[in-house]
Every structure is written in structure tokens, then in C-alpha cells.
Amino acid sequence: MCLIVSAPKGNQIPLELLQDATGRNDDGWGVMWHDGNRIHVHKDPKPSAQAIYDLTKNNPHQTLVHLRMTTHGDNSHENTHPFEVIPQRLYMMHNGVIDVDAPRHLAFTLDHHDRAAAGGHDAGHARGTSEGDVAQVVDGQGVDLADHVALG
Numbered sequence: 001m002c003l004i005v006s007a008p009k010g011n012q013i014p015l016e017l018l019q020d021a022t023g024r025n026d027d028g029w030g031v032m033w034h035d036g037n038r039i040h041v042h043k044d045p046k047p048s049a050q051a052i053y054d055l056t057k058n059n060p061h062q063t064l065v066h067l068r069m070t071t072h073g074d075n076s077h078e079n080t081h082p083f084e085v086i087p088q089r090l091y092m093m094h095n096g097v098i099d100v101d102a103p104r105h106l107a108f109t110l111d112h113h114d115r116a117a118a119g120g121h122d123a124g125h126a127r128g129t130s131e132g133d134v135a136q137v138v139d140g141q142g143v144d145l146a147d148h149v150a151l152g
Contacts, residue, residue: 002094013065030066
């Protein structure tokens, strides 16, 4: 199963822990944090404890790290977490398998609703979407977002 590590504000994840974790979960990694203005996301399908350590070193913000152990899909950038659910606003890390079309279905549904509210004109993609809207769709897949979400 994948591993999600949370480093509280101002704390560094020890290199030894990252080396052990990437040795066990070596199918890619992703890091995200919010600096108060925007969400920073970095990911790579190749294991590298040193890259994660260097990237998160001296980071004053709460940081989330996802270390992947492949159960479904190939080892690729596309399958490496965090996943962008709402562009530049909502990213997600999870353990286990969820239907990857759930967030896309939500964006389509909300986009359709936005167009209808704008009198049939294109109003954009999932603008104004709340965390609760996404959680409701993903919760339908049996996933709890409470500990694995960063909002912009």
C-alpha cells in the first residue's frame, strides 16, 4: 500500500526515514504544500529519497509526501500523486484504488451546471467548486479526504 507522510510546519522529514520508505515504496513520489498563496506540487515516477529531502529541507510549511507502491496502472508521472482535482485549487493523495473518472465526472457535471446558470454560455470548468462537492463524489468511492487534501 502507498505511504503518506505529513511533516508539520517547520519540521523536516529525516533522510533515513525517506530512504527506508522509498526502499519499500519505490514506484514514485509526490510532495505538496501550501505557502499561504498557492499550492506547490512536485512529483516523479522514480524513487529518490534525496530529491524529496532536498525539496522539503527547510520548508516552513506543513508538507505532505506520497510514496507510491503500484497496485494498479503503470509507473508514470500521470499515476504519481498528488492528483490535481480542481486546477490550482484542490490536490489529493490517497491509499488504495478509486475510480479516476469520479473527479472528471464532477468537473463535467459542475461545468454543465455553470453553463446552465449562465444562460447556456460556457462558464468555465468547475469554478466555485467547494471541497464538500469534491469530497461528496470521492466519498462515494469509499475514500475519506479529511487527512489528504490541500486547498488553494
